[in-house]
Amino acid sequence: MRVLLINNDGGGFADYVEISPNTSVQEFFRQRVPGRQPSDYLIRVNRLPVAADQMLQEGDRVSITPTKIEGGR
Amino acid sequence: MTVTHSRAQRAAAEIYKILANGPDYERVPPLPETYWNACQRLLRMQEKARQRGWGAARNRVERRLLQVVADCSSHLHTLQEKLIETIRQRRLLNEQAIADDLRALSAEFDRVRIDLKHRSIAVETEPIVLQDIEFGRFRVVLNWISIPLYRAYRVIALAPHPASSKPDVTHPHVQEEALCEGDGQQAIRDALHQGRILDFFQLVRQILENYNPHNPYVRLEDWEACECHDCSDLIRDEGNRFRCASCEEDLCDACTIYCHDCGECFCADHSTRCPCCNKTYCCDCLAVCQQCHGKFCKECLDEQTCPQCRRATDEAEDAVDDFPAYDADGVETEELQTAHAAAAV
Ligand SMILES: [Zn+2]
Ligand SMILES: [Zn+2]
Ligand SMILES: [Zn+2]
Ligand SMILES: [Zn+2]
Ligand SMILES: [Zn+2]
Numbered sequence: 001m002r003v004l005l006i007n008n009d010g011g012g013f014a015d016y017v018e019i020s021p022n023t024s025v026q027e028f029f030r031q032r033v034p035g036r037q038p039s040d041y042l043i044r045v046n047r048l049p050v051a052a053d054q055m056l057q058e059g060d061r062v063s064i065t066p067t068k069i070e071g072g073r
Numbered sequence: 074m075t076v077t078h079s080r081a082q083r084a085a086a087e088i089y090k091i092l093a094n095g096p097d098y099e100r101v102p103p104l105p106e107t108y109w110n111a112c113q114r115l116l117r118m119q120e121k122a123r124q125r126g127w128g129a130a131r132n133r134v135e136r137r138l139l140q141v142v143a144d145c146s147s148h149l150h151t152l153q154e155k156l157i158e159t160i161r162q163r164r165l166l167n168e169q170a171i172a173d174d175l176r177a178l179s180a181e182f183d184r185v186r187i188d189l190k191h192r193s194i195a196v197e198t199e200p201i202v203l204q205d206i207e208f209g210r211f212r213v214v215l216n217w218i219s220i221p222l223y224r225a226y227r228v229i230a231l232a233p234h235p236a237s238s239k240p241d242v243t244h245p246h247v248q249e250e251a252l253c254e255g256d257g258q259q260a261i262r263d264a265l266h267q268g269r270i271l272d273f274f275q276l277v278r279q280i281l282e283n284y285n286p287h288n289p290y291v292r293l294e295d296w297e298a299c300e301c302h303d304c305s306d307l308i309r310d311e312g313n314r315f316r317c318a319s320c321e322e323d324l325c326d327a328c329t330i331y332c333h334d335c336g337e338c339f340c341a342d343h344s345t346r347c348p349c350c351n352k353t354y355c356c357d358c359l360a361v362c363q364q365c366h367g368k369f370c371k372e373c374l375d376e377q378t379c380p381q382c383r384r385a386t387d388e389a390e391d392a393v394d395d396f397p398a399y400d401a402d403g404v405e406t407e408e409l410q411t412a413h414a415a416a417a418v
Contacts, residue, residue, distance in 0.1 A: 008260045008272055014164045042279070047177035047271060065260075065275050070285035071246030072255030 003056055005032060006063040009041075019056060026052040033064060040067055075179045076187055078172075084187050084194065085172035088217045092165050092268050101155055105148035111141045166268040174271040181275065184212075192218045196274050197231070201244065203284045204293050208234055208244050213277050220265050228252045228277065236291035238300035238307055244281060245289035252277060255285055301325035303341050319343035319355065334358035334370065349373040349380055 001021055007013040019028060025045060029038050038052065042065040045054065056062065115138040122131035166174070175194065178185040182196035194215045201208040209232030219225040227250040230243035241249045254261050257280050264272040284293060298307040299314065302322035308314045315329040316322065318337035330344040331337075332355040339355045346353055347370035359368040362379035364386075369379045378386070 006269065006272060008264065008276055010256070010259070014263070014267060014269070042275060047173065048180060063269075063272060065272060065279060067279055068283050069257040069260075069276065069279045070255045070283060070288075071257070071280040072253040072285065072288040073246065073248075073290045 001056075001058040003028075003059065004061040006061070007032065008063065008065040009033065023056050024052065025050055025054050025056060025062070028056055028062065029064065041065060042067060076176050076185055078176070080187050080189065081172045081175040082168075083189055084175055084192075084217070085168050087192065088171050088220070088268055088270070089165075089168040091217060091220060092266060094221070101159065102148075102152055104152070105145050108141055108145035108148060112138065112145060115141060164267050171268045171270060174269060177271050178274060181271065182278075183210075192216060194270065194274075198278050198281055201281055203245065206234070206293055206296055211244070211247075211281055213274060215265075215270070215273065224251060225265060226252075226273075226277070228281070236295070237297050238295070239291055242290045245284050245291060245293060246280060248290045252280060253288075253290070254280060255288065299323045301328050303328035317343055319357075332358055347373055 002016045002018055005013070005015060005017045017032070019031075023031075025043060026038065029036075029041070029043060033041065042063075043050065044063045044065075045056070046061050047063075115134055119131060119134045119138060122134055175187060178194070178196055183199070184195070184197040186195045187193075188195070194217065196213055198211045198213070200210050209230055212229045212231055213226060214229065215226040217225070228244070228247050229250055230247070233243045236242045239248070243250075244252075246253045246255065257276050261273060261276050264270075264276060286292065295307050295309065298309045300306070301308055301324055302317070302320075303324060304327065306325050306327075308323060308325050313326040315324045315326070315338045317324060317340035318335075319339055320343060322340055324338065324340055328341065329338045330341065330353050332339060332344065333352045334354055335358050337355060344353055344355050345359065345368070347359065348367060349369050350373050352370060354370050358370065360371055360374055360377070361367070362369055362374060362382055363377040364382035365379060367379060373380060375383055
């Protein structure tokens, strides 16, 4: 099944990605942002905060935004 | 404050319309036709030179051709990059998705306001505290009409606590209401151009909630430090901070000038040296010599005359005293006659 992934980390990225059914939010995060801590990101499904074990549904919109973004001058 | 359905819908329709046109810089540059035509002409010349056995001409033409081919391909390369970038960015949300984003703002932010008249969306952050320094809440105002342009949003401190040295710096990464996006620049640009308004506001908030010690407008440890008016150094220690008694600007220890008369501190503009004793004074404590009109300290002036002018006067008087003026018969002495003759010259 397909979900829309919006990754606001670094260069940014927004596209539909194929996932297997019964993928939890946490699992999805691990696949897509390997080696990173979920606590360092705002994860929203269909624009709302969700529990880590929530299962993703076909057509869900998942956005991942880092909590620590460094500004400049 | 929740965003009403109809307001979100109307704003989304406008935002969609603006973004669908795309920003000007997204226009793909024209094909490098001129270079292409030049290549073709040079190829014909090269062939002609080859057929006629003109070795030198052929070399010249080929070198020129190489240059034009390089120019042509560099243009094509730029065009290719531009297209990749444009395609990447143009994943524009549809009108409904933009409206959903706008409605979802209320779940993320305290005060959300969509102003249809001014075509702006404003949200407020929580109070921002970085390393125990309080910066208060910020209002982020996005003018959607400006999204295709350079600076579409402002970051306004609601209870400003600016850096002492720079009143327009209200956050280590905000100057004159503009956020320096740093690492978030590309993500913010993409979010705006794709109509992901919720992501945009989240990204801005996350930058405001963080501090990058390597590249701030003013470092947090210097937040309360003021700038020396004369040398622009930051005065970090309160004990090294002085103030010009005349213009009230802050001065560092090294730039503070002490007046030897009134005992106050002054900046370089409001102090000077007495040309006679070379001590420092403020401009008000010097007085004018009545003869040369130069400015001197009161200690160096005697009866409103500077030492040099006094010396000149004394010497002139002494010269007159030295001459025996008249002889016993009341006739001018020879010396006096000579002196008068010299004076006349
Ligand atoms: Zn100074
Ligand atoms: Zn001054
Ligand atoms: Zn003085
Ligand atoms: Zn003096
Ligand atoms: Zn004088």
